[in-house]
Amino acid sequence: MSEGSEIVGIAARGDGIASDGRHQPLTAPGDRLRADGGITRGPHHREPPCRHFPECGGCTLQHLDDASYATYLHDRVASALAQHGLSTEIRAPILSPPKTRRRATLHAERRGRQVLLGFTESKSHRLVDVYQCEILHPDLFALLQPLRGLLAAMLPRSRRADIHLTLADQGADILIKGVEADGLANAEALTSFAARHNLARLTIDEGLGPEPRWEPDPVTVTLGGVPVALPPGAFLQATQEGQDALSSAARGICEGAATVADLFAGLGTLSLIHAPKTKVYAAEASRDAVMSLKAAANAAQRPVFTDHRDLYRRPLTVEELNRFDAVILDPPRAGAQEQMRNLADAMPRIAYISCNPSTFSRDAAILCEGGYMLEWVQPVGQFRWSTHVELATSFRRQSSE
Incomplete structure (x- = not known):
């Protein structure tokens, strides 16, 4: 790669495109690629706000400022x-501003006694345990840690569960797919969790279709x-x-x-x-x-x-x-x-x-x-x-x- 090659654009999958035609991940327009393999940041390279970037696949372009991100979207269309x-x-x-996502699907799995909850890595199935998120609405993000506790008692060891989060008119709506929640103890745990966190609805899908376990008022x-x-x-x-x-x-x-x-x-x-x-x-x-x-x-x-x-x-x-x-x-x-x-x-x-x-x-x-x-x-x-x-x-x- 030639010394001083400049990143002139962003490819469809998010890699920077250098002036010599090569692709370099995690670069922004205006960055320069040094002969030693390092990167000299340019005016459009920002410090990613999330500690999980770039491992978490929820975001892949946090290192771009708004101007270069908007240009990327324009160029994708063109x-x-x-x-x-x-x-x-x-x-x-x-x-859309940061922290405004009102709908998202996360994944949960057990590693030993620990419950991991988050998004998968970019281009991987490996799960990133999320303790910070710059895209989720705060009302949804606040439920992640309590959900880890709820899932600890019912998450199977052999497979991953999907957690669908949505903000409805009445508040947070949660659908958990891939867990078994039979029995009085699980029923009481679900009811207690939903009431404590003022959920609009809590639904479980054990594989036969969604079954609401908590819905005080019709969700709209x-x-x-x-x-x-x-x-x-x-x-x-x-x-x-x-x-x-x-x-x-x-x-x-x-x-x-x-x-x-x-x-x-x-x-x-x-x-x-x-x-x-x-x-x-x-x-x-x-x-x-x-x-x-x-x-x-x-x-x-x-x-x-x-x-x-x-x-x-x-x-x-x-x-x-x-x-x-x-x-x-x-x-x-x-x-x-x-x-x-x-x-x-x-x-x-x-x-x-x-x-x-x-x-x-x-x-x-x-x-x-x-x-x-x-x-x-x-x-x-x-x-x-x-x-x-x-x-x-x-x-x-x-x-x-």
Whole structure:
């Protein structure tokens, strides 16, 4: 490696890219690689705030300042688009602040008498026992040490348990998967733990499905001003700030639409953001999510028609799509390639929300080939200091004139 090579960018997986083309982990733009193998830090290299960095895989880019992290998210999007011959306005990324993650999955395992609870190492299955976290909401992080005590009596020695933490309207919601909690002693321990820490709900999944053991009041999450029942372990945007950014973008794209289709609707994050009289069709494959959204919309007297529908096996047809003024899509990481083919022949404006720039760009190319214009992309960094980037995007049918 040449002496004085400068880090000029960050690769997709987080390594620094030197001016001679080589990759160097844990470097920031402006760092210089010395001939002795050391690194001279540049103006964008910050001191990571967490003592578990870089071993913990919860964050991989804590050594970047906000400016270079935002540039990284921008470049991820631009690179993915370029691979499909696309370009457009890429807006300044919206970053969620530290300690705002309201949903996370941690792992627990026993080592001798000790219970380890945390995230796995980057590119490894080894568990890091977390005693500091700069991404989790403080109300969730405060439960980690008490959870170690609770799990000490019921954690199996031969396998790892998963701990799903979510902040609901009523407080912390915990789902523990992979433990056996039969018997009076375990029941009393769970009840005592939940009451002592004012949990909204405590659920155990021994392998046959979630079974709530503590839920004083029905657990909800407020979406678009409407409280929606939250099934245990249900998907929720990782931060409130990230949800607000994505919702604001989708609402702006659909402004003025009398009828909207929300595809891959989940609990209704993007179904309930519209004017109260907007007619919304919400399609989702998860039955629990569909039932929660239907009940919430009915209670709030919102004109939302829910459809329990697997859009991978049965995407909306062109005829169905043309009944709507606007379509919102928020598919899983695999994207929505089959649905794109029908959308490319339809006429509504489109708001596409994505958690994967690569599959989004593939889908976007199908729409653009069908006559749509990609107006802009709004990156959203709600998984702070990770290589994960969310997108909100706007498509409009190009004029035939």
